[in-house]
Amino acid sequence: xxxxxxxxxxxxxxxxxxxxxxxxxxxxxxxxxxxxxxxxxxxxxxxxxxxxxxxxxxxxxxxxxxxxxxxxxxxxxxxxxxxxxxxxxxxxxxxxxxxxxxxxxxxxxxxxxxxxxxxxxxxxxxxxxxxxxxxxxxxxxxxxxxxxxxxxxxxxxxxxxxxxxxxxxxxxxxxxxxxxxxxxxxxxxxxxxxxxxxxxxxxxxxxxxxxxxxxxxxxxxxxxxxxxxxxxxxxxxxxxxxxxxxxxxxxxxxxxxxxxxxxxxxxxxxxxxxxxxxxxxxxxxxxxxxxxxxxxxxxxxxxxxxxxxxxxxxxxxxxxxxxxxxxxxxxxxxxxxxxxxxxxxxxxxxxxxxxxxxxxxxxxxxxxxxxxxxxxxxxxxxxxxxxxxxxxxxxxxxxxxxxxxxxxxxxxxxxxxxxxxxxxxxxxxxxxxx
Amino acid sequence: xxxxxxxxxxxxxxxxxxxxxxxxxxxxxxxxxxxxxxxxxxxxxxxxxxxxxxxxxxxxxxxxxxxxxxxxxxxxxxxxxxxxxxxxxxxxxxxxxxxxxxxxxxxxxxxxxxxxxxxxxxxxxxxxxxxxxxxxxxxxxxxxxxxxxxxxxxxxxxxxxxxxxxxxxxxxxxxx
Numbered sequence: 001x002x003x004x005x006x007x008x009x010x011x012x013x014x015x016x017x018x019x020x021x022x023x024x025x026x027x028x029x030x031x032x033x034x035x036x037x038x039x040x041x042x043x044x045x046x047x048x049x050x051x052x053x054x055x056x057x058x059x060x061x062x063x064x065x066x067x068x069x070x071x072x073x074x075x076x077x078x079x080x081x082x083x084x085x086x087x088x089x090x091x092x093x094x095x096x097x098x099x100x101x102x103x104x105x106x107x108x109x110x111x112x113x114x115x116x117x118x119x120x121x122x123x124x125x126x127x128x129x130x131x132x133x134x135x136x137x138x139x140x141x142x143x144x145x146x147x148x149x150x151x152x153x154x155x156x157x158x159x160x161x162x163x164x165x166x167x168x169x170x171x172x173x174x175x176x177x178x179x180x181x182x183x184x185x186x187x188x189x190x191x192x193x194x195x196x197x198x199x200x201x202x203x204x205x206x207x208x209x210x211x212x213x214x215x216x217x218x219x220x221x222x223x224x225x226x227x228x229x230x231x232x233x234x235x236x237x238x239x240x241x242x243x244x245x246x247x248x249x250x251x252x253x254x255x256x257x258x259x260x261x262x263x264x265x266x267x268x269x270x271x272x273x274x275x276x277x278x279x280x281x282x283x284x285x286x287x288x289x290x291x292x293x294x295x296x297x298x299x300x301x302x303x304x305x306x307x308x309x310x311x312x313x314x315x316x317x318x319x320x321x322x323x324x325x326x327x328x329x330x331x332x333x334x335x336x337x338x339x340x341x342x343x344x345x346x347x348x349x350x351x352x353x354x355x356x357x358x359x360x361x362x363x364x365x366x367x368x369x370x371x372x373x374x375x376x377x378x379x380x381x382x383x384x385x386x387x388x389x390x391x392x393x394x395x396x397x398x399x400x401x402x403x404x405x406x407x408x409x410x411x412x413x414x415x416x417x418x419x420x421x422x423x424x425x426x427x428x429x430x431x432x433x434x
Numbered sequence: 435x436x437x438x439x440x441x442x443x444x445x446x447x448x449x450x451x452x453x454x455x456x457x458x459x460x461x462x463x464x465x466x467x468x469x470x471x472x473x474x475x476x477x478x479x480x481x482x483x484x485x486x487x488x489x490x491x492x493x494x495x496x497x498x499x500x501x502x503x504x505x506x507x508x509x510x511x512x513x514x515x516x517x518x519x520x521x522x523x524x525x526x527x528x529x530x531x532x533x534x535x536x537x538x539x540x541x542x543x544x545x546x547x548x549x550x551x552x553x554x555x556x557x558x559x560x561x562x563x564x565x566x567x568x569x570x571x572x573x574x575x576x577x578x579x580x581x582x583x584x585x586x587x588x589x590x591x592x593x594x595x596x597x598x599x600x601x602x603x604x605x606x607x608x609x610x
Contacts, residue, residue, distance in 0.1 A: 373477050373502035373566065374441075381437040389477040403478035403500055432441055433503070 017326035027052035038383025046409030058314035088313030097237040105262040105296040111151040113247035113262035118155040120272035131271040138164035145170035176352030199229035203352030204362035235324040255315035259308035269295035276301040331361035361410035439556030449503040454513035458496040460486035468581030472573035483573040509570035
């Protein structure tokens with residue numbers, strides 16, 4: 001790496017917030033283990049992240065000391081559990097700068113969060129008195145992109161089938177960026193919702209959304225951003241993003257599985273019909289009919305994942321303690337290092353942006369003709385854990401003409417030494433399949 | 435290195451130099467032909483297997499596909515082992531291969547029956563790769579059935595075995 005002097009008056013290197021990676025790693029018990037006789041090199045955080053002791057402790061502590069159902073008991077444990085659950089909601093609201101705590105709906109994951117929005121459209125489309133912004137029919141359009149995870153494709157395909165609306169999408173450029181050149185033709189007065197990935201789970205691209213948001217506002221559509229891969233990695237401010245909905249999932253941000261978030265503008269959530277019916281989401285129930293609670297309860301039917309929500313609150317505390325700006329910068333440096341290092345591997349082709357600008361620490365690649373399954377297997381024998389396959393984004397694979405890719409993805413605990421282990425492992429792959 | 439048990443020389447050789455690759459029309463116009471296309475949705479591996487039979491003997495087994503070394507080498511070995519065999523023999527070999535792959539590394543393969551297929555004994559210890567190895571074998575079974583020749587009933591042991599055998603029906607992984 002070359003070093004250059006930054007002119008005086010410009011932000012200096014030391015101005016950037018930093019953290020002690022070794023100290024952070026010590027918080028993650030799993031990072032001490034070995035895999036196949038080698039130290040674990042975990043490069044699959046885009047798939048799921050590891051959990052620090054602080055989160056694991058809260059999860060255990062909740063069950064050990066405060067276990068009770070929420071929002072329905074007057075007893076002490078019930079009150080403690082409810083306070084912990086609602087406290088977690090407040091932490092998450094603050095984490096994404098939500099104007100109101102009630103705009104945070106707990107879900108199972110991002111997939112469920114997207115489906116709640118899609119089914120709210122679906123249900124509204126069946127009722128003449130529903131808010132027109134959520135009513136869909138033939139002639140209306142839903143816009144997504146070729147860069148989406150299947151979870152942001154399939155719910156909209158199904159919604160289009162149910163309502164007769166048309167599904168359209170932004171293409172992806174050869175460089176792995178969203179192709180916005182057709183924006184004005186794609187997002188029009190016919191568009192009811194635009195649902196886009198913020199950071200691609202496969203290409204690593206961070207989409208600049210300002211132009212799209214502006215166009216969405218012009219035509220009076222709604223905007224959902226799938227922030228599954230951005231909320232864990234960079235500071236997210238929903239006011240600043242100016243989206244209508246964002247979704248993200250706990251397990252990719254140091255939290256447990258089984259807990260995710262739908263954030264929506266309060267006014268929009270209030271206009272949405274319920275999706276799943278059951279306990280907790282009602283106002284009153286008679287044998288003939290029911291009326292429904294205000295959001296977020298309206299969208300949280302049944303006993304929620306209480307301990308998981310509480311632990312996600314602890315994860316948010318943990319990330320905030322390290323500092324999201326510092327995490328973002330750590331991953332940026334790591335990505336720059338990895339892009340340089342991977343460029344030295346003969347026959348390696350990177351899919352997506354090859355510069356550490358407008359991209360996150362998720363890098364997918366091909367190694368010559370070697371199938372990703374084989375790449376992943378050899379790397380695993382060396383303790384290096386990468387994901388192989390289509391990454392639940394088959395259209396992206398098709399876009400780049402491959403059935404599968406190998407993907408390395410980083411997080412706050414990832415080190416340059418682990419990137420080196422990846423590069424050394426790829427050399428071994430080349431030897432086996434030479 | 436334990437990787438050697440997975441990537442046996444025989445497997446890498448079949449992968450780099452596949453035998454009988456490419457879909458072929460039957461030479462005998464009277465032959466019954468059956469074809470099946472199987473995919474492994476988890477990883478995107480695909481294979482098309484086509485059989486030609488006179489009703490008793492598999493006169494040709496041709497295939498085309500793309501995928502990892504295990505899935506492609508397995509197809510090459512399938513071609514070697516079953517082409518020219520009658521349905522009865524093919525069933526014995528097919529059953530033996532499925533049993534080997536379903537055995538979690540606990541089955542000792544019979545080289546007289548499985549030939550180069552014994553090299554897959556190591557693959558059976560990698561649960562994530564068993565479906566790769568079985569992909570072409572399950573496609574072959576379907577193709578044979580479509581040609582009117584039954585081969586190897588469903589693996590008749592426990593649940594795990596049949597789960598492993600449903601190579602083409604795996605659920606997609608990695609929801610967000």
